[in-house]
Amino acid sequence: MLPLGLARDDKPTGMTNSKQKAEGQSDGGEDRPDGGWGWVLVVAMFVSMSLVFGLMRSLGIFFLEFVQYFEESAQAISWISSIGLAAQQFFSPLGAALCNAYNARVVVMTGGFLAGLGLILASQATCLVHLYLTMGLISGLGWGLIFTPMVATVIANFTHRRTLALGLGFSSIGLSSFAFNPLFQLLVETYAWRGALLILGGLSLNIVPCGALIRPQPRPKAPQKDSKSKLSCSDVLRRFSSYLELSLLLERPYITYTLAVSLFNVGYFVPYFHLVAHSRQAGFSQYQAAFVVSAAGATDICGRVASGWFSDLGHFRLIHLLSLWTLLVGLFIMLLPVSSLTGSYAALVVISLLYGFCSGALTSLVFVVVPKIVGVQRTMGALGLLQLIESSAGLLGTPLSGFLKDITGNYVASFLVAGSFLLLGSLTLATLPHFFSCTEPPPPVADKSEAFHPELEQMSGLSPDVNDQTDEPER
Amino acid sequence: MENMPASWKLLLMLVLTASCGRVHAETLDPSPKPPASAPALSANMRKVAVLQSQNSTQNVQLLNPLNLSLECSLTADHDKLPNISAFWSQDGREIPDSRLSATLEDQQYHVRRLFYIAGEEMLGRYSCVFENGVRADFILATPPFGEVRDKPVVSYGGDFVVLPCKMEEAKPKPLSWRWFRGNKTHKEQISEQPQRFQIHSEERKSKLKVINLTHEDAGVYYCGAVYAIGTTMNPVELKVITYQEPLKPFIGILIEVVLLVAVIFLCEKRRSKKNTSKGNEENPDQNNINLQEEEKGAEEGSSTRQRRV
Numbered sequence: 001m002l003p004l005g006l007a008r009d010d011k012p013t014g015m016t017n018s019k020q021k022a023e024g025q026s027d028g029g030e031d032r033p034d035g036g037w038g039w040v041l042v043v044a045m046f047v048s049m050s051l052v053f054g055l056m057r058s059l060g061i062f063f064l065e066f067v068q069y070f071e072e073s074a075q076a077i078s079w080i081s082s083i084g085l086a087a088q089q090f091f092s093p094l095g096a097a098l099c100n101a102y103n104a105r106v107v108v109m110t111g112g113f114l115a116g117l118g119l120i121l122a123s124q125a126t127c128l129v130h131l132y133l134t135m136g137l138i139s140g141l142g143w144g145l146i147f148t149p150m151v152a153t154v155i156a157n158f159t160h161r162r163t164l165a166l167g168l169g170f171s172s173i174g175l176s177s178f179a180f181n182p183l184f185q186l187l188v189e190t191y192a193w194r195g196a197l198l199i200l201g202g203l204s205l206n207i208v209p210c211g212a213l214i215r216p217q218p219r220p221k222a223p224q225k226d227s228k229s230k231l232s233c234s235d236v237l238r239r240f241s242s243y244l245e246l247s248l249l250l251e252r253p254y255i256t257y258t259l260a261v262s263l264f265n266v267g268y269f270v271p272y273f274h275l276v277a278h279s280r281q282a283g284f285s286q287y288q289a290a291f292v293v294s295a296a297g298a299t300d301i302c303g304r305v306a307s308g309w310f311s312d313l314g315h316f317r318l319i320h321l322l323s324l325w326t327l328l329v330g331l332f333i334m335l336l337p338v339s340s341l342t343g344s345y346a347a348l349v350v351i352s353l354l355y356g357f358c359s360g361a362l363t364s365l366v367f368v369v370v371p372k373i374v375g376v377q378r379t380m381g382a383l384g385l386l387q388l389i390e391s392s393a394g395l396l397g398t399p400l401s402g403f404l405k406d407i408t409g410n411y412v413a414s415f416l417v418a419g420s421f422l423l424l425g426s427l428t429l430a431t432l433p434h435f436f437s438c439t440e441p442p443p444p445v446a447d448k449s450e451a452f453h454p455e456l457e458q459m460s461g462l463s464p465d466v467n468d469q470t471d472e473p474e475r
Numbered sequence: 476m477e478n479m480p481a482s483w484k485l486l487l488m489l490v491l492t493a494s495c496g497r498v499h500a501e502t503l504d505p506s507p508k509p510p511a512s513a514p515a516l517s518a519n520m521r522k523v524a525v526l527q528s529q530n531s532t533q534n535v536q537l538l539n540p541l542n543l544s545l546e547c548s549l550t551a552d553h554d555k556l557p558n559i560s561a562f563w564s565q566d567g568r569e570i571p572d573s574r575l576s577a578t579l580e581d582q583q584y585h586v587r588r589l590f591y592i593a594g595e596e597m598l599g600r601y602s603c604v605f606e607n608g609v610r611a612d613f614i615l616a617t618p619p620f621g622e623v624r625d626k627p628v629v630s631y632g633g634d635f636v637v638l639p640c641k642m643e644e645a646k647p648k649p650l651s652w653r654w655f656r657g658n659k660t661h662k663e664q665i666s667e668q669p670q671r672f673q674i675h676s677e678e679r680k681s682k683l684k685v686i687n688l689t690h691e692d693a694g695v696y697y698c699g700a701v702y703a704i705g706t707t708m709n710p711v712e713l714k715v716i717t718y719q720e721p722l723k724p725f726i727g728i729l730i731e732v733v734l735l736v737a738v739i740f741l742c743e744k745r746r747s748k749k750n751t752s753k754g755n756e757e758n759p760d761q762n763n764i765n766l767q768e769e770e771k772g773a774e775e776g777s778s779t780r781q782r783r784v
Contacts, residue, residue, distance in 0.1 A: 068639055071682075189626050191716070191720060191721040194631060194634075195631075196721070201725075202728035202732075203728060205728065205729065206728070206731075206735075209732060209735035212735075213739060
């Protein structure tokens with residue numbers, strides 16, 4: 001509970017209407033921030049993230065099976081996961097909009113059902129196009145409907161432990177890729193790819209109970225309740241654009257942040273794709289190279305949780321920590337080729353461990369900064385748009401690095417360029433307003449569009465985005 | 476030399492090779508010449524094993540029929556006997572009339588024998604065995620397959636399966652590919668039948684596609700890389716299962732999902748009932764909304780709900 005003597009706007013203007021309704025209807029369904037049910041949601045996020053991204057990362061096991069069975073080229077088969085990933089990213093704003101229009105619980109449950117359905121249908125595929133449509137499009141749509149609502153819900157349910165909660169939730173991705181690789185291998189060996197996909201579809205359906213754990217907030221009447229029987233075209237457009245939070249695209253802080261994150265994305269994935277090949281080229285054996293990547297993955301998990309815990313201690317502003325981690329990641333990526341060119345395996349391992357830790361630390365913070373910039377109420381839509389825009393930048397990064405490798409013959413230039421993109425993104429962060437102040441700026445003032453997003457606002461309850469450092473009422 | 480007529484050249488060559496051959500025979504091999512009809516007296520390939528006190532094994536990769544000269548050189552120990560006897564064996568059985576006595580030359584005893592390897596039946600393990608027990612093995616074989624798949628290939632009844640086979644770049648190209656079915660002792664070659672088997676072979680790869688699988692199709696298949704001298708076999712095991720096999724764990728997971736969703740909704744209903752019974756009648760709509768929501772939500776993954784007033 002917050003002490004009364006705080007000089008802060010608890011009730012942003014324009015919200016009094018729906019606010020009263022919220023208070024009137026708040027009861028057992030209303031959670032205290034950082035409370036018990038929040039941690040249950042973290043578990044739900046843990047499971048659903050692992051079943052979405054952990055699963056996506058381990059789909060490579062099916063690659064050889066598909067190449068053999070369908071007798072197609074490797075490129076045609078790799079389109080399956082590309083379509084899946086692209087669908088997940090493309091439909092993220094749709095997921096956010098649907099949550100704003102309806103209910104996070106329904107959206108996540110639908111997403112889980114679609115993800116499972118896509119894989120189950122894929123097990124019956126008789127040609128490659130079937131796989132594109134089922135494993136790619138349908139499952140991708142399902143995945144897109146899961147990510148943004150889950151993350152936004154956890155953000156809304158925590159204030160002081162937000163980064164830790166997100167870090168724990170995201171740590172599942174790394175852990176599950178460790179566990180899923182041998183599991184998928186076993187499934188394919190026992191049941192062939194058809195049976196394995198069927199069982200994976202069943203596993204993906206476990207996201208539905210995770211979505212069920214999201215408590216739907218009782219909905220107040222929407223402002224323009226059916227006083228007019230038919231909605232005019234401009235009304236529909238206005239509602240549509242507000243659900244998607246398209247107005248964010250006109251705000252400078254959000255644009256700056258999105259640009260910075262896109263720059264991160266260009267460089268972030270390069271080591272994932274090229275580290276093994278680069279280590280092999282530097283003369284290390286297959287096992288040594290694989291160990292380096294696994295070690296980086298392990299420290300990635302630790303970095304997510306550790307940075308989450310540390311950021312919540314509140315000694316530094318989140319935006320400063322984010323800049324620090326991205327600077328470090330950029331630096332270590334640039335150091336990666338240096339350490340392997342000198343021929344020292346120990347140096348390569350150490351730099352990779354540090355890179356893994358810092359990149360995991362970075363991941364926890366990227367989404368947590370969003371509510372600081374746009375306010376908790378608009379986080380849902382903001383995340384959806386951010387996901388879409390940053391992922392298109394990510395598509396740019398790996399072909400660019402591959403291109404550089406083809407020209408120069410080794411990976412040094414690719415890593416240097418990737419690291420420099422991260423440094424550039426870090427500098428872009430510095431252009432955010434109030435970057436150089438030591439205390440948090442006041443949260444963005446909510447405008448009249450708040451009425452469309454009562455759900456998030458109610459989840460965050462009586463505490464809108466807070467100044468974490470200056471006053472700690474309950475610690 | 477170029478001015479000599481061709482016949483003189485031929486005569487000179489013959490004399491030279493004959494004399495070389497005789498020299499070899501005199502110093503090392505007092506026994507008669509090798510049994511198979513050797514087209515030429517000179518060896519196409521020569522393999523040497525240098526022994527001291529331990530046995531050695533060598534793999535020899537052969538593609539075509541040829542004359543193979545195998546040679547063993549044993550370093551003399553402190554005894555320095557003038558003569559030591561040795562014999563050659565093939566696949567563990569001593570080759571008749573191959574026992575000979577090697578004399579000491581430059582601290583070593585040399586034993587050499589020329590073999591004419593005509594076909595697959597002559598491949599195997601050839602050994603030179605000295606009287607003190609030291610031996611050198613030469614394993615003559617066609618190029619082996621690099622990766623042998625130890626896990627069976629699984630597929631479903633009614634479906635088809637593609638069995639792949641590959642000879643790596645580092646190994647020589649086979650002349651052709653053949654597929655067999657059976658066990659180690661008896662293999663039947665598979666011929667192409669349009670409704671059952673399709674074989675598609677490239678230079679280094681071959682694929683056997685078995686269509687319309689039944690349980691009788693399960694077993695071991697052999698892909699054979701055919702060389703002039705013999706065929707290398709690579710076994711691949713095929714297992715045929717029915718759709719019910721993965722269905723069992725799948726149904727189990729489905730039941731678990733439905734149970735979880737039901738439990739979650741039931742707990743929520745109970746908790747909201749408890750709360751509304753504690754609270755007063757200020758939230759009758761709340762109750763209705765909750766119940767309606769749960770009823771609808773209990774259907775797994777339905778489409779988005781309608782807004783309620």
